[in-house]
Amino acid sequence: MKKKALCLGLAICFVALWGVTVNPVMAEAKEIKIGVIIPMSGALAATGKHLRDGYELAVDVINNKHPGLGIPIGEWEGIPSLGGAKIKLIFKDHRSDPGLGADLAKRLIEDEKVIGLMGCYNSSVTKTVSAVAERYGIPHLNGNSSSPLLTKRGFEWYWRTFPHDTFFVDDLFKLLDGMVKGKAPGVKPVPREEINTLAVAVEDTEWGSAVGKLIEEFASERGYKTAESFLYAHGAPDLTSETRRLVASKAGCYLFAPYISDAILFIKTLKSMRAAPRLVWGQDAGFIVPDFIKTLGGDINGILTRTTFCPTLATVKPLIGKINKMYRAKTGVDFTGNEAKSFTSVHTWAYVLNKAGSTKPEALRKEFNALDIPGDELIMPWKGIKFGSPYPGETHQNELGSGVIAQYQGYPGGRLEVIYPFELATAKMIYPFPGWK
Amino acid sequence: MELATQIAISGILMGVIFALIALGLTLIFGVMNIVNFAHGEFLMIGMYSAFLTSTFLSIEPLLSLPIVAVVGFLLGIMSYYLLIRYLLRGPMLAQLFGTFGLMLFLRYLVMFIMGPSPVAIQEGILIGKTVSLSWFTFDMSKLIAAGFSILLFVLIYWMIERTKLGRALRATSIEADAARYMGIDTEKMNALAWGIGGATVAIAGGLLANFYYLTPTVGMLFVMIAFATVALGGFGSVRGAFLAGIIIGVIEMVAGQYLSQIKLSFVYLTYFLVVVFRPRGLFGW
Numbered sequence: 001m002k003k004k005a006l007c008l009g010l011a012i013c014f015v016a017l018w019g020v021t022v023n024p025v026m027a028e029a030k031e032i033k034i035g036v037i038i039p040m041s042g043a044l045a046a047t048g049k050h051l052r053d054g055y056e057l058a059v060d061v062i063n064n065k066h067p068g069l070g071i072p073i074g075e076w077e078g079i080p081s082l083g084g085a086k087i088k089l090i091f092k093d094h095r096s097d098p099g100l101g102a103d104l105a106k107r108l109i110e111d112e113k114v115i116g117l118m119g120c121y122n123s124s125v126t127k128t129v130s131a132v133a134e135r136y137g138i139p140h141l142n143g144n145s146s147s148p149l150l151t152k153r154g155f156e157w158y159w160r161t162f163p164h165d166t167f168f169v170d171d172l173f174k175l176l177d178g179m180v181k182g183k184a185p186g187v188k189p190v191p192r193e194e195i196n197t198l199a200v201a202v203e204d205t206e207w208g209s210a211v212g213k214l215i216e217e218f219a220s221e222r223g224y225k226t227a228e229s230f231l232y233a234h235g236a237p238d239l240t241s242e243t244r245r246l247v248a249s250k251a252g253c254y255l256f257a258p259y260i261s262d263a264i265l266f267i268k269t270l271k272s273m274r275a276a277p278r279l280v281w282g283q284d285a286g287f288i289v290p291d292f293i294k295t296l297g298g299d300i301n302g303i304l305t306r307t308t309f310c311p312t313l314a315t316v317k318p319l320i321g322k323i324n325k326m327y328r329a330k331t332g333v334d335f336t337g338n339e340a341k342s343f344t345s346v347h348t349w350a351y352v353l354n355k356a357g358s359t360k361p362e363a364l365r366k367e368f369n370a371l372d373i374p375g376d377e378l379i380m381p382w383k384g385i386k387f388g389s390p391y392p393g394e395t396h397q398n399e400l401g402s403g404v405i406a407q408y409q410g411y412p413g414g415r416l417e418v419i420y421p422f423e424l425a426t427a428k429m430i431y432p433f434p435g436w437k
Numbered sequence: 438m439e440l441a442t443q444i445a446i447s448g449i450l451m452g453v454i455f456a457l458i459a460l461g462l463t464l465i466f467g468v469m470n471i472v473n474f475a476h477g478e479f480l481m482i483g484m485y486s487a488f489l490t491s492t493f494l495s496i497e498p499l500l501s502l503p504i505v506a507v508v509g510f511l512l513g514i515m516s517y518y519l520l521i522r523y524l525l526r527g528p529m530l531a532q533l534f535g536t537f538g539l540m541l542f543l544r545y546l547v548m549f550i551m552g553p554s555p556v557a558i559q560e561g562i563l564i565g566k567t568v569s570l571s572w573f574t575f576d577m578s579k580l581i582a583a584g585f586s587i588l589l590f591v592l593i594y595w596m597i598e599r600t601k602l603g604r605a606l607r608a609t610s611i612e613a614d615a616a617r618y619m620g621i622d623t624e625k626m627n628a629l630a631w632g633i634g635g636a637t638v639a640i641a642g643g644l645l646a647n648f649y650y651l652t653p654t655v656g657m658l659f660v661m662i663a664f665a666t667v668a669l670g671g672f673g674s675v676r677g678a679f680l681a682g683i684i685i686g687v688i689e690m691v692a693g694q695y696l697s698q699i700k701l702s703f704v705y706l707t708y709f710l711v712v713v714f715r716p717r718g719l720f721g722w
Contacts, residue, residue: 042654045553204698232697237658240447241693241700248440261658264555264650272567272576272648291554295650436565 030078030085032359034349035108037101037119037129040093043235043261044121046291047338051121051144052091054335054342057327059087061343062350069322071377073350081357087350090114094125101125105132115359116141118345123147123207130158139352139364143345144338146284147210151397157361159368159387161348162341163401165207165283166391168306169214171403172281173222175304175420176253179431185419186428194278194432197227199251201242201266202283203234203258211257211283227251234262243269252278260286264295271299271436278432280304281405288337293411300408302433309340310406310418312426313381323379335379344380348373368396375400381424439572444690447575450583452686457586457641458659459666459678460593461513461634467673468610468630471521474536476663477656478543479635483509483642484651485547491558491646498561499581502643509639513631521631522624540656548653555650563647582644589637594675606630610673661701662689665708671721680719 036055040048060066063086066074078084090112094101101120108114109132116139120126126145130153133140140158142150148164175184182189200215202208209231219226228249232242243266246254254277256266263286270280280303286292287305311334314321323343324335335343351373356363373385383400390399405420409427417427462476473479486508490501516539524535558564566577597603608616609626617623649655666685670677685704692700711718 041553043652045548045654046555046652049553230697232693233700235658236689236693236701237662238451238689239693240451241444241690242697244443244447245694245697260555261650261652261655264557268557268648268650269576271565272574272579274567274569274574291556295555295557297559 030083031088032079032082032085032353033088033090033112033114034346035105035112035114035117035119036089036091037094037104037108037117037125038091038121039096039125040091042095044096044259047121047260047285047289048093050289050336050338051342053327053331054339055089055091055118055346057323057330057339058343058346058350059089061323061326062087062346066326069319071319073347076350076354079350079353081354082359085353087346087353089118089346094120094122094129096122096125098122098124098128102128102132105129106136109133109136109138114138115361116349116364118143118342118349121145122205123150123210124205126150127206130155133157137361139361139368141345141348141352141368143348144341145207147207148214148391148394149206149210151394154395157365159396159398161344161385161398161401163308163382163398163403165211165214167401168283168403169211169218171306171405171420172215172255173218173224175405176224177222178420178422179429183422184429184431185422185425187431190431193252195252196223197225197249197251198229198253198255199227199246199249199277200229200255201246201258202229202231202256203262204231205234207285208234208257215255232262234259236262239265239269242266243273243275246270246277247273247275254280255283256281256287257283258286260289260291263287263292267296267299267303274436276433276435280433282306284308284337290333290336293408297412299436301411301414302407302409302430302435304405304407304419305416307337307404307406307416308380308382308401309335309337310404310416310426311335312406312415312417313404313424315426316424317379317381319376320379340379344378344385347378348385440694443573444694445687446573448687448690449683450575450579450686451690452683453583453586453679454579454641454645454682455659455662455666455686456679456682457589457644458638459663459670459682460590460641460675461636461638462663463667463670463673463675463678464593464637465630465634466667468606469521469525469627471525471532472536472664473634474533474660475516475540475543476634476638477658477660478540478547479509479512479638479656480642480645480659481547481651481653481656482512482543483639484646484649484655485551485642486639487643487646488556488558488651491561498558498643498647499563502585502640505639505643506636509642510632510636512639513633513635514628516635517628517631522627525627544653544656551653553653555652557650558646561647576648578644578647582647585644586641589640590675590679593633593637597675602629662704665704667718669708669711669718671718674718674720677718677720 078086092104121144123145130140142160146165148166179190202212282305284306327335352367356367375384387396388399406416419429486505490496491498524532563578605621609623666681670681692703
């Protein structure tokens, strides 16, 4: 009896001792650190804030219970196969500097011991950061850079959930072709000559020049005329000359690829020149952030923007409405494409970690390559996430992603309505562009 | 011909505004031989002052210019008394890093208070107004801003050249010790240069806010142009800043029309050529 009591006492002491000594180590292991390298200062500070909000909301959904969402991650409270380990994001600001981005990636891997990376929004920074991840053999999941070249490098440790610019420019020309054929919601067939001539202004970055080149290629392939096409110096204090070139081209469609400050400046200058194009389209970025809406107010009505996400899609996908409600309660504004991209990146990481049941790079790589998330579990209007080769020469690109073209209607106080894909349209298209009063 | 006239008008309008932005910088340098890296942030604070008075006090942006000028003047005076006069005791590098630190402090202070998101003035008699000629439409607010800039230049030029105060400022800038022996309070003159510099660039910001967006980082878009303007016109020269502003505005407009991607390179190339062949700038001392 005494022996039994002694054994029991020893066992209790052992457990208690284990609790105070070994447990902290376990607790530490229950945190999964992922580095996030995005712009958080300078001209992209506002965009960076939206990106960060999206990442943090997804971490909240994964680390805590949200049963009302109706998707697996809402039930999890951490990564189930890793004993409920919580995801911890470590944010770093690359200030749109590719060199700094690479340096931060090294520091995150070597000093912070992150198991993987996310970001970096600017394609030029994604390029250098992914090269560092490749060298160290650490997964880099990119959910917000759209240069097509990024998935054409044959990298083994870089994956992209986000559809790239080839998808999006293809969508633009499908929209234009559809308008001519009378497929645009609420618009009679548009005479081809009205929208046949294009004027293109893209910023002088890797992303901008790739978009400009793609537009020219698609235009020549589909029989559209490019009356004006140029790269402009981003962040210049004035864009009067550039805007004058667009107006002088007498093109029916003005197509842009700028970040936020230049997007605002272009629209303000177009307004001051009383420009009257038939259609204005922006390639996401500056045309989609909430600041574009807040700063320009009613001047954005009728402008089309490429996006991958639109809160009005909640009418066809209730999950979007639920997430948007959570986000709105937290920030007071609607979820946009930037937050949605960030959310989906963390969501993808969570799936991979859960499937792998490990944080070892090789196990993660295997799961990234085998990943198959069904579309109905995503907040994106995609068919799912599965990495493959949708266009020749590509690797690790999500094959099931797609874009959306939406139009600002009824601002101030209006909505961003989906126009393309035509089958997902949430409102009638405003055509021609109403101009500025 | 029409295109050339459009480019010339747009270039001159924008150039005069560039010149007003550079005016404060050249005054401060002229009097004290110190480069104010926080000059772009003074401009940004002028813009936010116009935005805040217009948005929250419903004061017409144009009528808010006196308030904006006072804010700029006080900012300049405070910068001098709280920081610059101590920096002047140190080596040149301390002065450079000091104003650089002031730049970061002001930028991130405004970012902390106002947030990083861009904003714009939505209501005002000039907002969205244009002037239409048969062949050219341009922004009314740029025209008014250019008019105000010219007026301010004339006023400052008159003050520097024709008044006792201006003579005291010039004396301080030429030989501070001699000026002090002659009974001029050079400390006050230095503070005044910072005050006037702050007020003029803040007014430029108030005018700019009628047709430009605002962010806490907006100053850095203009400050490089302002440095090039001051160097091209000649450090310390009011006339030089005015002429250089117009030259830079026109060059920027012409280059933007044909070689947009590298348009700012032409601005700096012009500056480089002037520095090589006339190191003191067009009208420098």
